[in-house]
Amino acid sequence: MEAMAEHSRETRVTGESVADKIQERLQKRHQARAEDAERKKEAKESQSVAEEKSEYFASTFNAEQASIEELLSSCSGADRTVVTQTLEEATVKTLQLQKFLNDSILFLTQYELRRAQDALQKLLASSAEIREEALPKKKFAFRARSKATDKVSAPPVIDTPAGTGSTKVVGAPAESLQCCFSNMDNVCLIKTAEDIHKQDVLLTHLNNCKVRLFGSPSTLHMTHINNCEILCGPVSSSVFVDQCSNSTLAIPCQQLRTHNTTDTQVYLHVTSRAIVEDCHGVHFAPFTWSYPTLDEDFIVSGLDRDRNNWSQVDDFNWLAAGTPSPNWNVIPEAERKTNWEL
Amino acid sequence: MGLLTILKKMKQKEREMRLLMLGLDNAGKTTILKKFNGEDVSTISPTLGFNIKTLEHRGFKLNIWDVGGQKSLRSYWRNYFESTDGLVWVVDSADRLRLEDCRKELSSLLLEERLAGATLLVFANKQDLPGALSKEAIQEALALDEIKSHHWCIIGCSAVTGKNLLAGVDWLLDDIAARIFTID
Numbered sequence: 026m027e028a029m030a031e032h033s034r035e036t037r038v039t040g041e042s043v044a045d046k047i048q049e050r051l052q053k054r055h056q057a058r059a060e061d062a063e064r065k066k067e068a069k070e071s072q073s074v075a076e077e078k079s080e081y082f083a084s085t086f087n088a089e090q091a092s093i094e095e096l097l098s099s100c101s102g103a104d105r106t107v108v109t110q111t112l113e114e115a116t117v118k119t120l121q122l123q124k125f126l127n128d129s130i131l132f133l134t135q136y137e138l139r140r141a142q143d144a145l146q147k148l149l150a151s152s153a154e155i156r157e158e159a160l161p162k163k164k165f166a167f168r169a170r171s172k173a174t175d176k177v178s179a180p181p182v183i184d185t186p187a188g189t190g191s192t193k194v195v196g197a198p199a200e201s202l203q204c205c206f207s208n209m210d211n212v213c214l215i216k217t218a219e220d221i222h223k224q225d226v227l228l229t230h231l232n233n234c235k236v237r238l239f240g241s242p243s244t245l246h247m248t249h250i251n252n253c254e255i256l257c258g259p260v261s262s263s264v265f266v267d268q269c270s271n272s273t274l275a276i277p278c279q280q281l282r283t284h285n286t287t288d289t290q291v292y293l294h295v296t297s298r299a300i301v302e303d304c305h306g307v308h309f310a311p312f313t314w315s316y317p318t319l320d321e322d323f324i325v326s327g328l329d330r331d332r333n334n335w336s337q338v339d340d341f342n343w344l345a346a347g348t349p350s351p352n353w354n355v356i357p358e359a360e361r362k363t364n365w366e367l
Numbered sequence: 368m369g370l371l372t373i374l375k376k377m378k379q380k381e382r383e384m385r386l387l388m389l390g391l392d393n394a395g396k397t398t399i400l401k402k403f404n405g406e407d408v409s410t411i412s413p414t415l416g417f418n419i420k421t422l423e424h425r426g427f428k429l430n431i432w433d434v435g436g437q438k439s440l441r442s443y444w445r446n447y448f449e450s451t452d453g454l455v456w457v458v459d460s461a462d463r464l465r466l467e468d469c470r471k472e473l474s475s476l477l478l479e480e481r482l483a484g485a486t487l488l489v490f491a492n493k494q495d496l497p498g499a500l501s502k503e504a505i506q507e508a509l510a511l512d513e514i515k516s517h518h519w520c521i522i523g524c525s526a527v528t529g530k531n532l533l534a535g536v537d538w539l540l541d542d543i544a545a546r547i548f549t550i551d
């Protein structure tokens with residue numbers, strides 16, 4: 026990118042003297058170097074602040090955790106009133122610790138967050154265990170609950186006038202207004218704006234298919250896709266992918282949620298975030314498919330064309346801080362698909 | 368004065384409620400929370416941990432917890448059960464394929480001791496989508512009529528348009544308030 030810009034600038038100045046050109050180039054290079062050094066320094070500084078904070082978090086959290094554990098272990102063999110008091114104290118402390126975690130969430134890595142959550146979960150579980158053992162349930166708990174049961178009211182109907190609620194059979198396709206394409210092999214499926222505009226589109230059980238969705242759906246859901254090429258116009262909210270393999274997808278959307286997917290390429294424009302869960306071999310590149318009404322469809326979708334976070338993928342199964350997930354990667358520029366013709 | 372009365376009195380003074388929002392991933396929990404609070408919903412990412420928001424509504428202080436619903440996060444839900452006054456279960460009404468998952472997750476939540484006293488609001492979200500199931504269909508699919516352990520209500524809503532979000536929250540507050548702030 027930068028090299029190209031430089032190059033075009035150079036071609037523009039061919040009329041000037043060679044000395045001027047060299048002078049200018051040296052100047053530019055010097056400036057770039059200075060800027061780069063500055064950037065590195067800043068990055069280093071913010072990195073060390075983050076490290077400091079997370080160190081503080083870890084030591085405070087561990088100390089609190091240890092003190093709660095101690096409280097809990099002091100319960101064994103103690104008499105009833107002591108246990109009651111100790112448990113109460115432990116609960117208050119655990120809730121405070123939870124709050125401390127909440128307040129720290131901004132600078133914690135996913136890994137630290139999960140570890141802290143696990144620790145909290147353990148504390149809650151063992152205090153519940155102690156309570157169960159030392160303090161068998163009191164009567165009032167039962168009474169309070171059965172009272173609540175007495176009061177259970179018929180759910181009020183809020184947004185539908187009485188009588189109009191037809192009993193729909195769940196999932197019955199006849200009644201469904203969902204736009205659904207399913208169970209197809211070796212076909213080329215083309216849909217235009219009339220079919221999919223502002224619709225929730227579902228693609229399922231497609232094998233060896235080429236799919237072109239020209240238009241802007243509200244949302245897109247695909248499951249059980251194998252060996253397909255699916256290109257879609259801008260989706261205004263989320264795209265949900267499940268059980269997809271050996272396929273190529275190209276989609277602009279607000280969120281991409283990828284599950285149980287393997288060996289698939291995704292040419293993506295995503296304005297918030299893409300995630301993968303239980304995936305392997307998912308490869309990402311920026312969205313490059315184009316068709317005549319793409320600009321209008323982008324406007325319809327409300328997606329910000331200038332914000333594309335295609336390379337910032339969160340893997341819900343990968344917690345190690347600092348090490349990239351082995352489950353997805355970026356497609357090298359030279360290997361990206363550029364020809365989208367059918 | 369018993370412990371329950373003391374707790375009631377404490378809460379009464381603060382008029383504070385703790386609401387827990389759960390549901391499958393992609394249901395629209397975070398979008399509901401932000402829309403209700405008047406924030407931009409176009410930049411929301413799938414939730415990696417949880418969000419907590421404290422807001423004032425009708426003189427109540429609401430602590431709303433929105434916890435991520437991805438499969439790998441569901442085992443952490445129980446970390447948030449303690450002292451929950453209201454449970455908001457959010458459903459993507461257009462996601463027929465995962466309705467059974469959704470029913471199972473909800474029914475196991477309702478067995479949780481620590482949620483026993485909580486009021487349940489089910490939001491049948493994404494009603495703006497043409498393929499969305501009606502709230503009656505969701506009520507049936509989730510077997511809500513079988514719930515005898517909790518006060519519950521289902522409301523069709525859309526986090527994108529904001530429709531019925533207020534109606535749902537107001538019902539929840541009224542039900543909780545009647546339970547915990549009654550003067551004895």
Ligand SMILES: Nc1nc2c(ncn2[C@@H]2O[C@H](COP(=O)(O)OP(=O)(O)OP(=O)(O)O)[C@@H](O)[C@H]2O)c(=O)[nH]1
Pocket residue numbers: 243244261262263279280390391392393394395396397398399411412413414415434435436437457492493494495496524525526527528
């Ligand atoms: N059409 C429509 N889309 C919605 C609605 N509510 C949420 N969405 C979209 O659904 C997607 C998921 O919404 P989120 O709020 O991130 O879902 P969540 O329940 O918080 O998901 P997790 O954080 O993974 O548990 C987003 O793309 C939202 O824009 C709605 O009422 N209608």
Ligand SMILES: [Mg+2]
Pocket residue numbers: 396397398412413414433434435436
């Ligand atoms: Mg969320």
